[in-house]
Amino acid sequence: MKRWVQLGLLVLAGALVFVFFSVDLGPRVEYVEEQPVEDTVVVPLPPPSAYGIIMDSLVLREGTVKSGASFGGLLGAEGVSASVIETLVSKAEGLFDARKLRSGHPYAFIAPDREGATPHYFIYEADPIQYFVFHLLPGNEYVTIGERAVTVTQHAIAATVTGALYNDLAKAGADPMLAVLLSEVFAWTVDFYRIQKGDVFSVAYAERSVEGKRVGAPQILAARYISGDKVKAAFRFGEGKEATYFDDEGNSLRKAFLKAPLKFSRISSGFSGKRLHPVQKVMKAHLGTDYAAPYGTPILAVGDGVVEQAGRTGGNGNFVKIRHNGVYSTQYLHMRKVLVKQGQRVQQGDVIGEVGSTGLATGPHVCFRFWKNGAQVDHRKEEFPSAEPIAQELRPAFDAARDSLSAQLDEAELALAAGRMVNF
Ligand SMILES: [Zn+2]
Numbered sequence: 001m002k003r004w005v006q007l008g009l010l011v012l013a014g015a016l017v018f019v020f021f022s023v024d025l026g027p028r029v030e031y032v033e034e035q036p037v038e039d040t041v042v043v044p045l046p047p048p049s050a051y052g053i054i055m056d057s058l059v060l061r062e063g064t065v066k067s068g069a070s071f072g073g074l075l076g077a078e079g080v081s082a083s084v085i086e087t088l089v090s091k092a093e094g095l096f097d098a099r100k101l102r103s104g105h106p107y108a109f110i111a112p113d114r115e116g117a118t119p120h121y122f123i124y125e126a127d128p129i130q131y132f133v134f135h136l137l138p139g140n141e142y143v144t145i146g147e148r149a150v151t152v153t154q155h156a157i158a159a160t161v162t163g164a165l166y167n168d169l170a171k172a173g174a175d176p177m178l179a180v181l182l183s184e185v186f187a188w189t190v191d192f193y194r195i196q197k198g199d200v201f202s203v204a205y206a207e208r209s210v211e212g213k214r215v216g217a218p219q220i221l222a223a224r225y226i227s228g229d230k231v232k233a234a235f236r237f238g239e240g241k242e243a244t245y246f247d248d249e250g251n252s253l254r255k256a257f258l259k260a261p262l263k264f265s266r267i268s269s270g271f272s273g274k275r276l277h278p279v280q281k282v283m284k285a286h287l288g289t290d291y292a293a294p295y296g297t298p299i300l301a302v303g304d305g306v307v308e309q310a311g312r313t314g315g316n317g318n319f320v321k322i323r324h325n326g327v328y329s330t331q332y333l334h335m336r337k338v339l340v341k342q343g344q345r346v347q348q349g350d351v352i353g354e355v356g357s358t359g360l361a362t363g364p365h366v367c368f369r370f371w372k373n374g375a376q377v378d379h380r381k382e383e384f385p386s387a388e389p390i391a392q393e394l395r396p397a398f399d400a401a402r403d404s405l406s407a408q409l410d411e412a413e414l415a416l417a418a419g420r421m422v423n424f
Pocket residue numbers: 269286288289290366367368
């Protein structure tokens with residue numbers, strides 16, 4: 001019934017419009033300039049402000065810290081007296097180190113809007129979130145800390161590997177930093193040197209932003225790697241620093257060893273019983289895996305252990321050998337620089353040296369050797385034990401988190417074909 005009434009009204013309106021436009025009914029109306037309407041309610045705009053300071057009759061002058069610039073130097077050049085600077089340095093003690101103005105960081109002066117006026121405020125941006133406000137009026141010097149609002153958003157994205165994962169993620173609209181984080185999350189379960197074109201990564205992550213700009217690194221909440229019929233998943237679970245990644249079944253992804261001693265590089269020569277030695281030009285067994293990378297690339301200990309040897313030989317160049325336990329040892333050759341000493345305890349992921357080409361080497365690479373019970377083996381064919389699984393009492397909470405994150409990954413994978421990003 002209502003519909004009919006509406007339709008009726010529409011028809012009536014249409015008829016009126018028709019009449020209005022088709023017949024010149026009244027006398028001609030002359031154009032009259034629009035008069036300002038009195039009694040308008042004026043809504044005042046909020047006064048402009050910067051860093052929480054009302055800018056009424058003040059102006060903002062922004063700059064970037066140049067290398068070698070000091071707190072005293074910057075303020076002195078603006079006419080701020082030495083005694084004000086001294087007072088502020090002492091008041092800021094423990095809060096802010098005036099000797100450590102970082103080059104490239106933004107700063108600003110806020111001063112009265114007239115020639116040669118000494119500024120009332122100096123602002124130094126410690127990072128994209130936090131800034132220091134120095135109140136410069138003589139006799140009333142003090143320091144306050146300001147913080148911009150941080151927004152945390154959650155996203156999920158899936159990308160097909162076409163070349164470098166870094167580029168594929170960037171193309172898909174995600175922070176390419178996720179490529180590095182994925183290699184860390186999957187360090188124990190996915191061999192990043194064997195990723196192939198057509199493989200798919202999906203990842204759910206949280207991102208922090210300030211005023212619409214990303215700040216800091218994203219945090220991976222869950223990820224899935226699909227290669228043919230092989231699927232590896234990772235779900236973040238746990239509190240704060242204790243949080244780590246688990247598979248679908250709640251087993252820790254953390255294994256005894258990293259898959260490789262470098263984060264990014266390529267395998268230039270695999271483990272084999274026989275190969276033509278690139279320098280000696282004779283057939284020899286190659287009982288290691290060569291990872292080519294630029295000079296100076298950090299070399300990481302693949303597991304916790306003790307440095308058994310840190311030295312130099314003609315063939316190996318500078319090298320380090322780490323004993324991880326009674327079964328396993330690893331060795332890293334041709335370093336440009338050795339950064340650990342014999343007898344030193346190292347943790348998994350510690351930087352133990354830098355990629356070089358010392359010894360018998362044709363270019364910068366690390367020759368990575370792996371011993372199992374005294375025999376050199378191909379570490380890429382070894383199965384390593386998992387770390388602790390999820391505790392039984394935490395299983396219900398883990399299962400719920402996993403299911404919800406799994407659904408986000410599913411959605412991202414479905415959206416991949418449509419080329420869109422999923423925001424939760
Ligand atoms: Zn080698």
